[in-house]
Amino acid sequence: MTTITLVQGDITRQSADAIVNAANSSLLGGGGVDGAIHRRGGPAVLADCRALRASRYGKGLPTGRAVATTAGDLDARWVIHTVGPVWSATEDRSDLLASCYRESLRVADELGARTVAFPAVSTGVYRWPMEDAARIAVAAVRSAPTSVEEARFVLFDERAYEAFAAQLR
Numbered sequence: 001m002t003t004i005t006l007v008q009g010d011i012t013r014q015s016a017d018a019i020v021n022a023a024n025s026s027l028l029g030g031g032g033v034d035g036a037i038h039r040r041g042g043p044a045v046l047a048d049c050r051a052l053r054a055s056r057y058g059k060g061l062p063t064g065r066a067v068a069t070t071a072g073d074l075d076a077r078w079v080i081h082t083v084g085p086v087w088s089a090t091e092d093r094s095d096l097l098a099s100c101y102r103e104s105l106r107v108a109d110e111l112g113a114r115t116v117a118f119p120a121v122s123t124g125v126y127r128w129p130m131e132d133a134a135r136i137a138v139a140a141v142r143s144a145p146t147s148v149e150e151a152r153f154v155l156f157d158e159r160a161y162e163a164f165a166a167q168l169r
């Protein structure tokens with residue numbers, strides 16, 4: 001049984017076995033959570049990402065997939081990078097967003113991670129409406145076949161926290 005917990009705050013201040021990053025397919029960093037994780041994780045995270053680009057993911061990490069690197073100076077063993085879909089009003093991309101959570105948990109299982117901290121993937125630069133993203137995220141984690149003991153959503157502001165809390169009520 002996976003316990004879902006909620007925290008309001010900065011994911012880079014969390015202690016967990018794995019911290020999930022809302023990356024882009026280049027794996028080479030960006031703004032938002034991605035920028036914050038690379039800043040606090042330090043150069044070791046980027047070095048691992050560059051190595052993945054040079055080996056398995058020369059064309060980039062596809063949307064909905066996940067891959068792990070070291071967590072560098074973060075209080076975690078791994079960062080799991082996943083690429084959320086950009087919100088579209090005309091195309092239903094919800095399965096790709098659900099896939100980010102499922103794939104991250106699958107990678108976490110492979111690593112033997114027991115606690116995993118997630119941001120609200122795709123709800124920033126990628127513009128996914130928060131309530132809908134929360135519904136998809138919670139449903140995906142609830143239905144995932146995983147040995148992870150705690151899936152912790154780390155929400156940056158109160159609005160995001162409330163959207164996720166509503167899904168758990």
Ligand code: AR6
Binds near residue numbers: 024
């Ligand atoms: N801790 C927790 N949540 C955060 C933090 C933080 N430190 N910083 C931002 N958020 P975003 P995306 C929230 O834009 O939409 C990057 O440039 C934020 O308020 O980080 O998946 C990547 O390189 C929002 O609710 O990710 C990609 O190019 C949520 O995290 C692109 O952005 C996600 O916002 C990915 O866009």
